[in-house]
Amino acid sequence: MAKSVAIYTTPTCVYCRMAKEFFKKNNVKYKEIDVSSDDRAVQEMVEKSGQMGVPVITVDKEVIVGFNESKLRKALGLKG
Amino acid sequence: MASKYDVLIVGGGPAGFAAAIFAARRNLKTLLLAKSLGGQITRSFGVENYPGFLKIPGTELMMKVSEQAEKNGAEIKYEEVMEITKKGHDFEVKTKENKYSSQTVILAYGKTPRDLGIKGEEKYAGLGVFYCSTCDMPIMRNKTIAVIGGGSDAVDAATFGAGICKKVYLIYKGEELAADLPAIERLKKMPYKEEDTKKLKNHKKLERKARNVEILLKHWPVEVKGDKFVKSLVIQEVDSKKTREIPLDGVFVEIGFIVKTEMVSKLVKLDKFKQVITDKMCRTSRPGIFAAGDITDLEVKQAVASAGEGCKAALAAYLYIQEKSGKKIRLEPDWA
Secondary structure (H helix, E strand, O other): OOOOEEEEEEOOHHHHHHHHHHHHHHOOOEEEHHHHHHHHHHHHHHHHOOOOOOOEEOOOOOEOOOOOOOHHHHHOOOOO | OEEEEEEEEEEEOOHHHHHHHHHHHOOOOOEOOOOOOOOHHHHHHOOOOOOOOOOEOOHHHHHHHHHHHHHHOOOOEEEEEEEEEEEEEEEEEEEEOOOEEEEEEOOOEEEEEOOOOOOOOOOOOOOEOOOOOOHHHHHHHOOOOEEEOOOOHHHHHHHHHHOOOOOEEEEEEOOOOOOOOOHHHHOOOOOOOOOOOOOOOHHHHHOOOOOOOOEEOOOEEEEEEEEEEEEEEEEEEEEOOOOOEEEEOEEEOOEEEEEOOHHHOOOEEOOOOEEOOOOOOOOOOOOEEOOHHHHHHHOOOOOOHHHHHHHHHHHHHHHHHHHOOOOOOOOOOOOO
């Protein structure tokens, strides 16, 4: 069953762009939540990750702070 | 068993990716390893001195460069290199996750952001203390922040904040800001434009007259305070040592970068500033290891200079590999 993936981002964040490029290359469907214009989304992100930096990536219930390719591959069950 | 490459590049900035492009175009099996894409240049909201672009965000420039490197055949992996050792005729490069072997290594990992080293800074990292203004400042929309530093990066961060935040303190210990004139002019004399602060897609919309910026010269932070998140910053006047506490929500540290070459200090010769010493063709004191960009003793620390050095390092690696296999060749351009 496909995993539910979401990423909390801001428009100017380079690590967010890297993460989205990674998703695109690996055909991973994801939901993007832009926290720059949504205070409720910031609150949600802080509650899930315990901090305010972006990106925050959720894969089902797992929370990954920052762009960490190997952690993401493991969470998504991707080879490499 | 470790994977074998011809050229392994450590670092994902202009030097590293230029090296990747030129190495791959010489049909060398090329791997670029980087902790993250772009390095220092991604902290710039608008690079205006890279030939070919009037003004381009650093992240966008590096996205184009990385795409070019991949299209030319270089392999790119985002892993942090922890150790480089000589193994027989090759080099072994270890990351946290993997181990790689290569005939040559190009050191191009530039510099690392400097931290303040003050009380509360580590405790509140990610909880109101930030080191990436381009990434995290949008979260501080309508809040009060401080930008620490006086160089162009700090001033540009304050400018960005002026368009988003309720109030920006720009705090610097010097008597004058050290930023270049265009950066200072942008902060102080920008035209005022009505803007929808909810839409941050176009950087030009962020320019507004900086009436919400307070510049505090001859001051420096001494402590970050808060509860679960940052709530205030204690700053000290440089001469009188008088302190005051400013209530705020975020602290952005923009105080420059340092060279971290401990990992290679036993492999290659360093100068008194701990930068890697290279010759005109980016060769280090260790045959097979080359270096390019801000990690070297090159005096000019600019993206385009680093890219040029990356090109030279890749071609020097190519020549080294040819000579190692007994071929005597001249360096011809790859477009001839």
